[in-house]
Amino acid sequence: MTAPALQIERLSVTFEDFVALKEVSLTVAPGESFGLVGESGSGKSTLLRAVAGLSPISGGTIQVNGKTLDGRRSKEFYRQVQMVFQDPYGSLHPRQTVDRLLLEPLAIHGFADTERRIVRALEEVGLGSGFRFRYSHQLSGGQRQRVAIARALILEPSILLLDEPTSALDASVQAEVLNLLEEVRAARKLTFIMVSHDLAVVTHMCDRLMVMQNGREVELLASADLVSRNVSQDYTRNLLVASEGFQRSA
Numbered sequence: 001m002t003a004p005a006l007q008i009e010r011l012s013v014t015f016e017d018f019v020a021l022k023e024v025s026l027t028v029a030p031g032e033s034f035g036l037v038g039e040s041g042s043g044k045s046t047l048l049r050a051v052a053g054l055s056p057i058s059g060g061t062i063q064v065n066g067k068t069l070d071g072r073r074s075k076e077f078y079r080q081v082q083m084v085f086q087d088p089y090g091s092l093h094p095r096q097t098v099d100r101l102l103l104e105p106l107a108i109h110g111f112a113d114t115e116r117r118i119v120r121a122l123e124e125v126g127l128g129s130g131f132r133f134r135y136s137h138q139l140s141g142g143q144r145q146r147v148a149i150a151r152a153l154i155l156e157p158s159i160l161l162l163d164e165p166t167s168a169l170d171a172s173v174q175a176e177v178l179n180l181l182e183e184v185r186a187a188r189k190l191t192f193i194m195v196s197h198d199l200a201v202v203t204h205m206c207d208r209l210m211v212m213q214n215g216r217e218v219e220l221l222a223s224a225d226l227v228s229r230n231v232s233q234d235y236t237r238n239l240l241v242a243s244e245g246f247q248r249s250a
């Protein structure tokens with residue numbers, strides 16, 4: 001039997017004496033797209049960052065492709081698991097060319113044929129070689145996020161951790177970048193774990209999702225259940241009502 005892409009058991013994260021994540025468990029199959037939703041401060045980013053080795057873990061275990069992670073993430077882990085952040089302005093160095101930004105991970109991981117990989121990565125995210133020697137400060141938000149996605153994909157990972165990857169973008173650009181993410185997931189059979197406060201985005205992009213509140217699991221749902229309101233918790237119902245109110249007033 002194939003190991004889950006990600007298996008988290010009773011994971012807790014504590015910042016000094018504040019418990020940001022409390023005994024959360026979840027399993028994501030290879031090729032699945034899994035969403036994390038909940039109000040601001042519910043622990044969604046903390047969970048994703050814990051997988052990436054960026055949150056202080058105080059209990060529980062994380063397995064990636066069947067291997068239990070220890071305190072320090074290995075180089076191989078970062079080849080397999082890549083993260084895309086919300087803010088394409090903060091996550092790319094403004095004074096580096098796109099070429100340089102894409103070359104860096106290849107050099108760190110000792111990849112050969114960097115030329116071919118950079119050209120291919122730019123094609124894959126719909127930018128093309130014309131963008132190769134531009135500086136990231138010369139790019140729009142959507143173009144930057146495409147570069148961030150190219151940089152994540154260039155190491156040929158199997159899992160992408162996506163932390164609100166489109167919420168800093170205008171609505172029309174948001175849809176384009178979401179479509180791109182769906183295309184690359186299908187083409188490369190990637191596993192996604194995606195954080196979003198936007199229920200429409202998560203139900204569109206994800207097969208299943210976890211609703212979180214105060215660092216805990218509220219419920220696990222198939223996206224279809226959220227769409228048809230087949231939910232069992234009042235908290236989830238309130239999230240649905242809040243997101244509809246927002247859409248109506250938008």
Ligand SMILES: Nc1ncnc2c1ncn2[C@@H]1O[C@H](COP(=O)(O)OP(=O)(O)OP(=O)(O)O)[C@@H](O)[C@H]1O
Nearest residue numbers: 015018020038039040041042043044045046047197
């Ligand atoms: N480095 C940190 N030090 C102290 N507290 C933190 C730290 N990072 C997160 N927290 C706290 O942990 C809680 C969960 O934060 P987290 O960013 O995971 O929430 P979230 O659900 O992703 O919210 P948002 O949608 O606003 O990003 C919050 O109360 C936050 O203030």
